[in-house]
Amino acid sequence: MKQTLKKISRARWSVHSSGYLLLEVLLALAVLSIVVGMVFQIIQTALKVTADINFLQTQQRKVDGITELLRRNFDSMPQSSVFQTRKINGSVELIFRSAPFNFSWVRTGASFGTVVLASRPQADGRLALSVLQESGNALDSYVDAGNEKAEWFPLMNDVEELSWRFFDVVTGKWSPEWPNTAVKPNLVQLTFKLAGRNHTERCVFRWPIAQTGS
Amino acid sequence: MLALMIFCLVAVALTTALQQTSDASILLRDEAQVRLELQNLLTETAAQKLNPGKSEVRVGDGRVRYEREIRAVQAKTAAGVLLANLYEITVQASWKASNQERSAHAEVIVYQP
Numbered sequence: 641m642k643q644t645l646k647k648i649s650r651a652r653w654s655v656h657s658s659g660y661l662l663l664e665v666l667l668a669l670a671v672l673s674i675v676v677g678m679v680f681q682i683i684q685t686a687l688k689v690t691a692d693i694n695f696l697q698t699q700q701r702k703v704d705g706i707t708e709l710l711r712r713n714f715d716s717m718p719q720s721s722v723f724q725t726r727k728i729n730g731s732v733e734l735i736f737r738s739a740p741f742n743f744s745w746v747r748t749g750a751s752f753g754t755v756v757l758a759s760r761p762q763a764d765g766r767l768a769l770s771v772l773q774e775s776g777n778a779l780d781s782y783v784d785a786g787n788e789k790a791e792w793f794p795l796m797n798d799v800e801e802l803s804w805r806f807f808d809v810v811t812g813k814w815s816p817e818w819p820n821t822a823v824k825p826n827l828v829q830l831t832f833k834l835a836g837r838n839h840t841e842r843c844v845f846r847w848p849i850a851q852t853g854s
Numbered sequence: 855m856l857a858l859m860i861f862c863l864v865a866v867a868l869t870t871a872l873q874q875t876s877d878a879s880i881l882l883r884d885e886a887q888v889r890l891e892l893q894n895l896l897t898e899t900a901a902q903k904l905n906p907g908k909s910e911v912r913v914g915d916g917r918v919r920y921e922r923e924i925r926a927v928q929a930k931t932a933a934g935v936l937l938a939n940l941y942e943i944t945v946q947a948s949w950k951a952s953n954q955e956r957s958a959h960a961e962v963i964v965y966q967p
Contacts, residue, residue: 682869693879842891842894
């Protein structure tokens, strides 16, 4: 009896030591593939979330930056400046005459002239909120002579929609254009939608009270 | 089985962390938008004729609820002279994010003779 048990034990040991069953190998491979698949899924999601967050943060910085830049432009506008809008090819242009060049970063000191803010078409069909600063004579001017070779400087690219509104405190109404150069609007509202964002941004700028007499 | 269990725990922890990162990002974006809108509403209100009272303001898709309150400020100088035509504008925003109520407010004192 003892001899028979020893034989069986030896036989089992020899079966186990010879390797794994095919079923065990297949099961291990299946578990491994599931695990690897899940790891890849997690890594992919992590990368996507990181990219989305970066994109959102960059766009938010862009919105904050443009808001601050335009706010400073309106705040620093002198009383002698003249403001009006005009519509060219369906796009509203904001024209500031006798205005400081708040959008240039050159070390030649303060410059004055005509500043134009407008949305310009990009090559991909989107819009770019751009600025044009003119200090030369009227013959070469974009505003007065329609010189199309004027150098526009983009402030904000990849805009899908952009519109302006101007508030008159006397009538208490907003209007899409401001052709009257005699007075200035109390409030200027910019509304735009950046590509990749699902909501519209709104920025309201106040013209200095001393200039509007409100 | 033990290894698989540990892996599952790690996977769940990672997913939760990702969810929290995403929530934090949405919260930051919401707060930035609310901050901008509060500034817009203060600017807008200060430029118009001020009538004391409380009112709700509809902005955008209505996800964030904005309330505006204008009240006359009873301020006095050191000599006891009442300073008239001073108004305090308060704008309050409240919204829901990650199943939590959030709120923010901004106020400014305006002189409007």
